[in-house]
Amino acid sequence: MSRKTKDMLIKSLILLSTGFTVGILVIIIGYITFRGFGALSFDFIFGSADQGGIWPMIVSTMYIVGISLAISVPVGIMAAIYLTEYAKQTRFVGLIRLATQSLSGIPSIIFGLFGLALFVRAFGFNVSILSAGLTLAIMNLPVIIRATEEALKSVPQSYREGSLGLGATKIYTIWKVVLPSALPGILTAVILAVGRIVGESAPVLLTAGVLKDVPMSMFDGGRTLTVHLYLLAQEAISPHDFQIAFATATVLIVIVLIINLVARFVSAKLDKTKA
Amino acid sequence: MAENNKFKVENLDLFYGDFQALKSITMDIEANKVTAFIGPSGCGKSTFLRTLNRMNDLIDTVRIDGTIQLDHQDIYKKDVDVTDLRRRVGMVFQKPNPFPMSIYDNVVYGPRAQGIKDKKVLDEIVESSLRAAALWDEVKDKLHKSGLALSGGQQQRLCIARTIAMKPEIILMDEPTSALDPIATLKVEQLMEELKKEYTIVIVTHSMQQAARISDVTAFFLMGELIEMGDTNEIFSNPKKQQTEDYITGRFG
Numbered sequence: 311m312s313r314k315t316k317d318m319l320i321k322s323l324i325l326l327s328t329g330f331t332v333g334i335l336v337i338i339i340g341y342i343t344f345r346g347f348g349a350l351s352f353d354f355i356f357g358s359a360d361q362g363g364i365w366p367m368i369v370s371t372m373y374i375v376g377i378s379l380a381i382s383v384p385v386g387i388m389a390a391i392y393l394t395e396y397a398k399q400t401r402f403v404g405l406i407r408l409a410t411q412s413l414s415g416i417p418s419i420i421f422g423l424f425g426l427a428l429f430v431r432a433f434g435f436n437v438s439i440l441s442a443g444l445t446l447a448i449m450n451l452p453v454i455i456r457a458t459e460e461a462l463k464s465v466p467q468s469y470r471e472g473s474l475g476l477g478a479t480k481i482y483t484i485w486k487v488v489l490p491s492a493l494p495g496i497l498t499a500v501i502l503a504v505g506r507i508v509g510e511s512a513p514v515l516l517t518a519g520v521l522k523d524v525p526m527s528m529f530d531g532g533r534t535l536t537v538h539l540y541l542l543a544q545e546a547i548s549p550h551d552f553q554i555a556f557a558t559a560t561v562l563i564v565i566v567l568i569i570n571l572v573a574r575f576v577s578a579k580l581d582k583t584k585a
Numbered sequence: 586m587a588e589n590n591k592f593k594v595e596n597l598d599l600f601y602g603d604f605q606a607l608k609s610i611t612m613d614i615e616a617n618k619v620t621a622f623i624g625p626s627g628c629g630k631s632t633f634l635r636t637l638n639r640m641n642d643l644i645d646t647v648r649i650d651g652t653i654q655l656d657h658q659d660i661y662k663k664d665v666d667v668t669d670l671r672r673r674v675g676m677v678f679q680k681p682n683p684f685p686m687s688i689y690d691n692v693v694y695g696p697r698a699q700g701i702k703d704k705k706v707l708d709e710i711v712e713s714s715l716r717a718a719a720l721w722d723e724v725k726d727k728l729h730k731s732g733l734a735l736s737g738g739q740q741q742r743l744c745i746a747r748t749i750a751m752k753p754e755i756i757l758m759d760e761p762t763s764a765l766d767p768i769a770t771l772k773v774e775q776l777m778e779e780l781k782k783e784y785t786i787v788i789v790t791h792s793m794q795q796a797a798r799i800s801d802v803t804a805f806f807l808m809g810e811l812i813e814m815g816d817t818n819e820i821f822s823n824p825k826k827q828q829t830e831d832y833i834t835g836r837f838g
């Protein structure tokens with residue numbers, strides 16, 4: 311085979327793979343929105359469960375996202391700052407790093423079981439959005455720590471030296487120069503975390519339950535969109551049931567897409583290194 | 586030597602882990618003079634320069650023996666405030682490293698870190714520092730544009746302005762012109778000519794012409810040792826050590 315044909319062959323393989331991936335994605339999204347589109351309406355999105363709406367599920371999902379981010383983001387960022395900026399790179403720190411990395415490989419249902427035992431039972435928070443939020447916070451911590459560490463490491467050492475060389479303290483340096491430069495990377499990690507929280511079903515089913523009302527406090531249970539979808543699909547008999555399931559799926563996809571777009575926009579805005 | 590010493594370094598050893606990068610360095614650095622460090626790559630010029638404002642503290646593996654006094658105070662004593670030391674001993678790096686923020690914010694970074702908030706005071710610092718760094722006329726209309734949008738030579742002068750804004754007593758410069766073109770280099774050298782009236786300057790350079798042009802005192806390093814130090818004219822016209830002569834006549838390095 312000549313160099314040229316070989317080149318052509320590899321190129322077409324690459325193109326084919328790319329096309330295949332994009333194609334599948336388009337088909338899935340297209341199919342789901344096509345099947346669900348007919349059931350989408352104002353009442354469906356903003357109505358209560360009795361009216362056949364999914365508003366309570368949207369609210370429950372948002373609450374759980376809010377609770378878990380409120381905990382995992384600050385704790386995760388501070389832990390990452392400690393690991394990269396303060397800790398001497400000893401074996402012990404290496405062990406911590408290994409532990410956080412392994413934690414991110416554990417199946418989510420195990421975190422669900424843990425949350426059920428700890429928050430729901432031992433702490434007595436019952437099946438509630440608080441229990442679910444805490445469970446998902448723990449599940450997401452390693453990922454946020456990891457991504458923040460990467461973002462911090464990509465900040466040029468010359469920024470730190472410049473700041474310290476001007477007589478700034480370490481904490482001032484981190485706050486004024488290091489964190490702002492790492493922010494786009496951290497934000498991307500947070501958004502991906504949101505995506506995962508929104509998409510999680512098993513652990514929330516165990517810790518937040520299936521109640522179809524808008525939760526009035528953190529100690530109320532609530533059904534998230536994914537759990538709702540899971541139950542809908544499981545119980546679906548008539549074509550209409552399926553249409554409702556697909557409509558719910560469409561809402562989920564749209565939410566995740568919006569989150570991603572906002573994240574891209576914001577992180578581009580924050581990137582000050584592009585002068 | 587005279588009473589006029591800023592730094593007094595005695596028997597300084599520095600180790601990176603097991604590797605000894607500086608071997609028993611003893612030298613005085615005089616106030617209001619330009620002192621140049623020359624020597625082949627890897628001989629420890631930067632390492633030594635960075636001991637003078639304790640920049641080596643950032644590296645975990647570094648271990649130091651011996652003493653360095655600044656105005657008769659040991660700068661490695663336990664109770665020394667490192668941030669305070671670094672305010673007195675400013676540093677300009679080899680690669681221009683402005684922060685990803687506006688020119689204005691770059692210049693007032695140090696003063697702000699010290700807690701100065703008064704807008705009028707900061708405005709004044711910006712103008713006087715940029716003027717002192719011979720950059721004012723080029724940037725006065727875009728103070729709130731990013732410092733990263735400047736040319737390399739302008740960035741380096743911004744970094745010098747940023748250092749001047751701290752009103753340091755000493756300015757350390759590690760090959761400040763090695764990343765610049767000849768015209769930008771000339772500008773920075775002219776600037777040093779001005780600065781030496783007010784500051785004590787220590788500069789590392791690979792260019793012997795540069796050392797000869799701008800410095801009063803020259804120190805020659807080789808493999809972690811200080812071989813010879815003295816009046817710049819003397820060193821270049823009449824070196825006492827064979828190694829120094831070999832180096833400045835280009836026979837090695």
Ligand SMILES: Nc1ncnc2c1ncn2[C@@H]1O[C@H](COP(=O)(O)OP(=O)(O)OP(=O)(O)O)[C@@H](O)[C@H]1O
Pocket residue numbers: 601604606624625626627628629630631632633644791
């Ligand atoms: N962080 C470090 N860890 C270990 N060794 C180092 C470190 N920094 C420098 N060294 C070693 O110390 C020696 C002196 O390095 P230094 O950077 O001070 O040399 P230099 O004279 O400034 O060289 P150049 O002219 O190339 O800048 C070199 O052998 C270098 O490899």
Ligand SMILES: [Mg+2]
Pocket residue numbers: 630631632759789
């Ligand atoms: Mg060097």
